[in-house]
Amino acid sequence: xSKDYYNILGLxxxxxxxxxxxxxxxxxxxxxxxxxxGDKNAEDKFKEINEAYEVxxxxxxxxxxxxxxxxxxxxxSGHGGFSDQAGFNFNGFGNVNFDDxxxxxxxxxxxxxxxxQSMAQPGAxxxxxxxxxxxxxxxxxxxxxxxxTFCLCxxxxxxxxxxxxESDVCPVCRGSGVLYKQQGFxxxxxxxxxxxxxxxxxxxxxxxxxxxxxVLNDKNxxxxxxxxxxxxxxxxxxxxxxxxxRGGHSGDLYVFVSVKPHNIFKRNGKDLWxxxxxxxxxxxxxKEIEVFSIxxxxxxxxxxxxxxxxxxxxxxxxxxxxxxxxxCGDLLVEVCVETPVKxxxxxxxxxxxxxxxxxxxxxxxxGFFSKFKDFFAEK
Numbered sequence: 001x002s003k004d005y006y007n008i009l010g011l012x013x014x015x016x017x018x019x020x021x022x023x024x025x026x027x028x029x030x031x032x033x034x035x036x037x038g039d040k041n042a043e044d045k046f047k048e049i050n051e052a053y054e055v056x057x058x059x060x061x062x063x064x065x066x067x068x069x070x071x072x073x074x075x076x077s078g079h080g081g082f083s084d085q086a087g088f089n090f091n092g093f094g095n096v097n098f099d100d101x102x103x104x105x106x107x108x109x110x111x112x113x114x115x116x117q118s119m120a121q122p123g124a125x126x127x128x129x130x131x132x133x134x135x136x137x138x139x140x141x142x143x144x145x146x147x148x149t150f151c152l153c154x155x156x157x158x159x160x161x162x163x164x165x166e167s168d169v170c171p172v173c174r175g176s177g178v179l180y181k182q183q184g185f186x187x188x189x190x191x192x193x194x195x196x197x198x199x200x201x202x203x204x205x206x207x208x209x210x211x212x213x214x215v216l217n218d219k220n221x222x223x224x225x226x227x228x229x230x231x232x233x234x235x236x237x238x239x240x241x242x243x244x245x246r247g248g249h250s251g252d253l254y255v256f257v258s259v260k261p262h263n264i265f266k267r268n269g270k271d272l273w274x275x276x277x278x279x280x281x282x283x284x285x286x287k288e289i290e291v292f293s294i295x296x297x298x299x300x301x302x303x304x305x306x307x308x309x310x311x312x313x314x315x316x317x318x319x320x321x322x323x324x325x326x327x328c329g330d331l332l333v334e335v336c337v338e339t340p341v342k343x344x345x346x347x348x349x350x351x352x353x354x355x356x357x358x359x360x361x362x363x364x365x366x367g368f369f370s371k372f373k374d375f376f377a378e379k
Contacts, residue, residue, distance in 0.1 A: 005052035005065060013066065017057070024053040123150060123214075123242035123251040130255050132225060134262040138294045138320055140227030145255070150214040150243045156206035158213040160246040167202045167246070170195035202246075213246040223255050228270075228321040231259040265294055270329025271319045275336055276301075283307045283337040291333055293318045301333055309337045 006013050009023040027049045029035070036042035055061040128147055136143075152158045159166055169175040173192035177199040181188045191197040205211030221240060234256055241251030265272045276291055286305035290298050293315075301313055312334045319329025343351070 003048070003052070005055050008048055008052040009056070015056075020053070020056045024049060024057070028053075120248035121245040122248045123244040125251040126241040126253050128253060128255050129258065130223065130225075131258045131260055132229075133260050134265060134267065135294060136225065137229050137257075137259045138227060140229075141225045143223050143225060144220065145223055146218055146220045148216065148218050149241070151217040151219060152243050153206060153209035153213050153215050155208040156213060158243070158247045160202050160206055160209065160211040160213040162204045162206050167200040170199055170201050173199065175199040211246075213248075214243040221253070225257065226323060228323045229257055229259075230267075230269075230320075230323075231257070233257045233323075267320065269320075270322055270327075271332060272329065273332045273334065275334045277336045277338045278303060278307070280337055280340060283309075283335070293331060294320070299331075303335065307335055307337070309335065311335055 006015065009015075009020065009027065011019060011023055015023070028046065031042045031046040031049060033039075033043050033046060055065050126147065126149055128145055130143060130145060132141065132143065153160075155164075156162065157164045161167055170177070170192060172194035173179055177192055177195060177197040179190050179192050181190055192199075195201050202211045206213070209215050219240075221237070223235065223237070225235070234254055237253040237255065239250045240253035243250050259267070265274050267273075272294060274291070276289070278287075278289065282289065282303055284305060286303055286307070288300055288302050291301055292298055297318075299315055299318060301315070303313075312332050315331040315333060317328050318331035321328050340347070
């Protein structure tokens, strides 16, 4: 007597392929022998469910069943029916693998199709510390750097094969990199030991790189340092890091810039600062002095009479250039009045006359000692 496969799966004849598949998964989980050990009825029901799904999931078989209301598997070449002798076993149950049921029910259905891994592995990023002068930071420069790292094997082209071609698909896991082992109701995923989870194997490794596709070598590069770069700036050179394994993409090179201390100028952001000594006469009488910028350009600075130590003069546009835009910072010139040494007898007499004739022309010292007197006079 012919069986009603729709009824076995609890469906109407108008059921779609998606509904057929969903109903089959639900019933297969319910009646699977691993969940019903020793239950002969559940085992028979499971076989019946598989038989129904075998027909309804195949468009040609389904069409024949829908047209004639029955399906004789013996008429189809390559199939021996649905008996135990026809290929049913409790590891796969015919053409339907229970592992696939588990994977799809728990959202793992696409794992097999997309779990294939490549032997190619990306290379690591590299850090390089570069020290430059303040003058180089001001003008910008091109620095030659050299470091030792893994580079592409030119003999095998990075594939690791002596033939210079891509490696073969692992015959054990068929390129997936994993194997599935059924333990009772659950399916355990294990890394394929044959290929180490890479999905591919190298039968004849390159003798130059031992199959890695890369070799340790010196790498020489030129790094462009933009003008205005500051201490601690990081420059990224894409793909200039460690070479990948067996054709994998290279890592990046990160150049960390440090600016050496300068013996004249100090930096504060875009501004530069320097201290300039002036003579006591220049401070007292006033004078125009010449200083130099970081790029050695001469600058005239007018020192007014009565200038005191610590007084600053801002020179617009003589500082460091900005990394963003065409603007420049300022140069701050701080003067320091220098006390003369090794005076002649006449010079000492002149200074003494200046001291004796002090009539309020040293306001800073006069004001300071006046405050001292008031402080000690307080009770």
